[in-house]
Amino acid sequence: MHTNQFEFEPIKKDSLVVELTKRLLDYIFSGSIQPGEKLPTERQLQDALNVGRSSIREAIKVLNVLGIIEVRQGDGTYLKKLDSGFLLESIEWGLLLGERNLIDIIEARKVIEVSIVKLAAERGTEEEIKELWTILESLKESSTEEFVEIDVAFHLKLAEMARNTVFRSIFLSIQSLLRTWIKLVMKDVTDTNFSYTDHLNIYLAVSKKDPEGAMAAMEAHMDDASRRLMEVMNEKERGK
Structure with a gap:
């Protein structure tokens, strides 16, 4: 060179x-x-x-x-x-690369998740909806430690239900981001009901095959998750 x-x-x-x-x-x-x-x-x-x-x-x-x-x-x-997913392997990069980078990641995830849930509501089969319910029930009964993987499994099931190979591939590439994001948000949480309720609202809309309702429920979930993540990151920054 x-x-x-x-x-x-x-x-x-x-x-x-x-x-x-x-x-x-x-x-x-x-x-x-x-x-x-x-x-x-x-x-x-x-x-x-x-x-x-x-x-x-x-x-x-x-x-x-x-x-x-x-x-x-x-x-x-x-x-x-x-690979296509390496940049997103740790949401803590937001601290390293600055707030603008973190906001970009949040915006990108919201667009991806809302697009996925719309297709999932339109294309999901009755069997898949039952499987989504099973995951949701596991989420309700999980410990904080178990919550992360079950949460990711819920979103992955929606990606599978969307029947779009591009969206599924994107989602698979950001699994590490999701895990780190959820871990940060849930780290000091003793009651996970707020997140369960968000996922329940998403499930109900998908089970009714209501794309608009599913998108609204996912947007609300993403907004809440993003707000909590920014709060955690700001606390980390202040604690430096």
């Missing part, structure tokens, strides 16, 4: 590691480097970004932990082959 293939503007913010990580991600996603290719050296990044070597190493460490790059001792740092 030639050194003249990348350019950066100097960083002036105090939070160097966060800003460096964001800048490196922007560089990666710009298409300037392809999976399997070598990233600029620490010295090249240091000169281009006008920051210390230790800050560069910390940012590289973050990307390595997140599974985006591979550090080969004595050889250099390489961009890993990335």
